Amino acid sequence: MKVAIIGLGFRMGYLGRVFAELDPTFEIVGYADPSPAGLPGLTEAGIPVGKRYETPEALIAGERFDLLMIGSPNHMHLGHIRMGLEAGLTVFTEKPIVISIAESLELARLLNTHGHDRLLVGLVLRYSPLYRDLRAAQAQGSLGDVVSIEASEHIEPYHGAFFMRDWRRYGRYTGGFMLEKCCHDLDLYNGVVGARPRFVASFGGRKSFVPQNAPEPGVNDLEIYHRKPSGWMGSDKVFDSDADIIDYQTAIIEYENGVAMTFHTNLNVPDQFRRFCVIGSKGMAEGDFVRGYLDVHSARTHEKLVDKRYSAPSEKSQHYGADEQMAADVLAFIQTGAKQPVSALDAIEAGILALAIDQARLSRTVVDLAPLWKEYDACLHGDDAGRDVPVAKQA
Structure with a gap:
């Protein structure tokens, strides 16, 4: 399997070693990261890493690969996921999938356009x-x-x-x-x-x-x-x-x-x-x-x-x-389309819960998520044209 990496930090460096142990054909064809903290671990393990690109856009345009892996800081995930989906790629992103309610709704709109089957997420404990x-x-x-x-x-x-x-x-x-x-x-x-x-x-x-x-x-x-x-x-x-x-x-x-x-x-x-x-x-x-x-x-x-x-x-x-x-499951998905135990939708919904927990802590109120789930479903099914982004209701 050939992969390209946006954000080659410690986590992606570790996952690169795990993938390489399972798949003798595993290859990192290129990466975009101005300071790749995960690179020394890959080099020490003898795993070749391809060309460093100045931007994610240049990486996507410059290489052919089976999977785009996103390990950038969380606040960059949405933009990098968007690049991958719009380029027609299969994308794996580390958790959390996005960092705010507004980004959760925007990602739901993206998945309405592109489908969610090509977006895998590293909520690893499900495995x-x-x-x-x-x-x-x-x-x-x-x-x-x-x-x-x-x-x-x-x-x-x-x-x-x-x-x-x-x-x-x-x-x-x-x-x-x-x-x-x-x-x-x-x-x-x-x-x-x-x-x-x-x-x-x-x-x-x-x-x-x-x-x-x-x-x-x-x-x-x-x-x-x-x-x-x-x-x-x-x-x-x-x-x-x-x-x-x-x-x-x-x-x-x-x-x-x-x-x-x-x-x-x-x-x-x-x-x-x-x-x-x-x-x-x-x-x-x-x-x-x-x-x-x-x-x-x-x-x-x-x-x-x-x-x-x-x-x-x-x-x-x-x-x-x-x-x-x-x-092993991600490799099986790339090779055969095997079903994964966790989806992008699971990741968005877990993220919304985490964000609501913090909203409740900061506001010292009980948060009612019903209005937000209604808006989320509208975004996911393309029924939200012209609507404002809601906040969860304080009960």
Whole structure:
């Protein structure tokens, strides 16, 4: 498979290595990035990278390839997706797919024009073995009707410090931390619920990565707070960062079908976990992507129906082995058109939920998403000519 890359950062450099291990014909024919942080890793792995182009337009015009991969900063995604779709290309974009409600509606209009089958998205956890097993247990009826969900994504201090130092510290580039980091998780549980979120409330802020919590000079500073390298617009500041993102946040969501969910994220959790408990009318499923387990119990008999443990394929593997499966599935799509477990529409809807969570946090109101879903559907089906872009209603 031949690919071209817009935004050759650390993530695309890693994915290039994953694809190359699976496909001996994999080739990066060219890239557009003024400062390609992912290039050294590819070179070290012996993966040839083609010509560097000054602009994405020149790259698209100058090469022939099977897949355009977009790893640029989030606020550039919409423009780069548009270029690819308008050029008739198959496009893979990293998450989050876009960064605002207005961009979500604009992307819906684009998909109405070009279709969404040619746009793949890197919501990688949908490909994970644990999530696939959860959905299989759900399909077998082990849970019954989903009633409520408790879920979280907590990350270690070194990773939280990375967010305070990287370009991702600015909401204007990311759309906010909930969108940048937690859209994975929100997408997973949207899939489990099988309905759109309707009402959202949220609270949060920044209390850990603040000046009064800075460690004594030299105390684990390099080992912890600078372990993960930052790229574009990187900074050395952690506790005195100019970031405008949160370091903790909670949300309460009610879905259109009445399912309720609580979600909690924190960036300063030394024994990190990424777990969930899905409780249904007939049973419950409890799992953790970090700690690697899935247990399913029957509410009728208390019997443990599923008892699975998971480990990554290698020490270098990211996302609990999901990247390898995602690469295999993307390759299958290019070769045979095989169906993917997540779509561009799933990505937009998870993003809208993340953005609504932040709207609720900032406004201290309950946000009603019904008006926004109506407008989104109109954009998706070409029925929105002349309409103003709405905001979600505050209940």
